[in-house]
Every structure is written in structure tokens, then in C-alpha cells.
Amino acid sequence: MTLQEEFNLPSRIESVDEAALKADDFAKKSGLGDDFISSIDLAVRESVANAVKHGNKFDESKIVEIKLAKSDTGFEMSVRDHGSGFDPEEIPDPTDPENLLKASGRGILFMRAFMDEVEWTNADGGGTIVRMKKKQ
Amino acid sequence: MSDINISERQAGDVTILDLEGKVTIGEGSVALRGAIRRLLGEGKNKILLNLGSVGYIDSSGIGELVSSFTAVNKEGGSLKLLNLTQKIQDLLAITKLLTVFDVYDDEASALASFN
Numbered sequence: 001m002t003l004q005e006e007f008n009l010p011s012r013i014e015s016v017d018e019a020a021l022k023a024d025d026f027a028k029k030s031g032l033g034d035d036f037i038s039s040i041d042l043a044v045r046e047s048v049a050n051a052v053k054h055g056n057k058f059d060e061s062k063i064v065e066i067k068l069a070k071s072d073t074g075f076e077m078s079v080r081d082h083g084s085g086f087d088p089e090e091i092p093d094p095t096d097p098e099n100l101l102k103a104s105g106r107g108i109l110f111m112r113a114f115m116d117e118v119e120w121t122n123a124d125g126g127g128t129i130v131r132m133k134k135k136q
Numbered sequence: 137m138s139d140i141n142i143s144e145r146q147a148g149d150v151t152i153l154d155l156e157g158k159v160t161i162g163e164g165s166v167a168l169r170g171a172i173r174r175l176l177g178e179g180k181n182k183i184l185l186n187l188g189s190v191g192y193i194d195s196s197g198i199g200e201l202v203s204s205f206t207a208v209n210k211e212g213g214s215l216k217l218l219n220l221t222q223k224i225q226d227l228l229a230i231t232k233l234l235t236v237f238d239v240y241d242d243e244a245s246a247l248a249s250f251n
Binding site: 013014016038042045046049053094095100101102103104105106107109110113 | 162
């Protein structure tokens with residue numbers, strides 16, 4: 001059986017907490033354990049923060065679209081922004097010694113560390129979709 | 137309610153900031169930045185951040201710890217961390233920042249290390 005939920009949020013900082021709360025409710029309803037939920041929480045926060053900040057650049061006329069799904073094989077989530085596109089390869093490795101003291105650039109590292117699969121695609125009609133999966 | 141409460145204690149010439157709540161994008165990170173800037177403005181540059189009651193930190197909060205560290209170093213001081221939760225320790229390990237920060241799990245040892 002697959003449980004699904006979709007919602008849209010405006011591009012403001014408060015949406016990060018709101019998305020995390022909704023994902024937390026969804027994960028609990030889906031019967032996922034605390035460690036699993038903690039990983040989802042971090043991935044949701046980082047991906048929505050990226051969408052609000054770097055994708056939609058705080059333009060509240062642009063929404064962030066979030067889809068959550070739980071199936072027998074695990075948890076999947078996608079977050080879409082309406083920005084000008086994004087290439088994860090262009091983000092410098094924050095664990096490289098020369099980047100260790102940079103103030104930003106660690107969100108993607110966290111998403112990759114806590115989820116099993118993370119991929120970015122350009123959305124039809126513009127924007128970026130990040131899809132993440134955590135296997136069960 | 138505020139995302140974060142920061143209270144200040146003085147132990148000799150070391151200022152201890154007890155953080156409680158969330159150090160995340162937005163209010164939490166901004167509050168920490170403001171507290172560090174204020175201390176540096178007052179000439180207080182030996183700073184111990186007690187993170188024992190920080191329930192949540194994200195990449196923005198980790199970035200703010202790094203910015204605080206470099207800002208304090210630039211003023212000839214030092215910023216150290218006390219009482220990392222397991223989650224924060226995991227995130228600092230993933231980011232390889234455990235090699236950057238001086239980390240303590242008891243206050244007396246942390247204070248002694250400043251001298």
C-alpha cells in the first residue's frame with residue numbers, strides 16, 4: 001500500500017518548519033521509526049530551505065511543491081522550486097580542506113548523508129526538482 | 137515563542153553562552169550571529185558555546201558556528217564548543233568540522249583550556 005501527500009508552500013523561511021511538521025506527521029502516520037523520521041526531517045528542512053532560498057530566492061509569488069510517499073520499499077519525497085535551475089556539481093565539496101571554513105554549502109551533503117538516493121532534475125516548465133528516497 | 141534562547145555567563149575572562157532551542161535557518165542563526173558580534177564588540181573574545189540544550193541544528197546553523205569561529209579567531213580570540221548532542225556531533229563529523237572545533241564535554245576542562 002502506498003500513502004501519498006502533496007502540498008504547496010510559499011517561498012519564505014517559515015515554510016521550512018511547516019514542511020518539516022507536515023513531513024513528521026506523515027512519517028508518523030506511515031509508522032516509521034524515530035531514526036528514520038529524524039533523517040527525513042533533516043532532508044525536508046534542507047531541501048525546502050534550498051528551494052526557498054536558492055531556487056525561488058524568497059519570491060513569495062513562487063511556490064515550493066512538496067510530495068511525500070511511503071510504500072513497502074521506503075519513503076520518497078520530491079521538492080520542486082520555480083527558480084532558474086540548479087547543477088549540484090557546481091557546489092564545491094564542503095569537506096575539502098579549502099572549503100571547511102565556508103559558511104554555506106553543506107545542505108546537499110546532509111541530504112546525501114541521510115537519504116539513500118538524491119537526484120536533481122530540471123522540471124518541465126522551469127525550476128528544479130529534487131527527489132530523495134530512503135529505503136526501508 | 138522564540139526559536140532560541142541564549143543566556144550569558146562569565147567565568148573569569150571566558151564568556152559562556154548557553155544556547156537552548158534551535159539553531160536553524162532564520163531566527164536561530166541570526167540570534168547566534170548577533171550574540172557573537174555583541175561579545176566581540178565588548179572586547180570579549182574567549183567564548184564557550186554550550187550546545188547541550190540545542191535540540192536541532194541544520195546546515196545554516198552549522199554554517200553560523202563556522203562563521204562565529206572565524207569571526208572570533210579574526211579578533212585574536214578563540215571559540216570552543218561544549219556539550220555536543222549526539223546529533224550535532226554526527227553533523228560535525230559528516231562535515232569534517234570536528235577537526236576544526238575544539239570540543240569539550242565538561243565545563244571545567246573547557247574553561248581550563250582557554251588559559
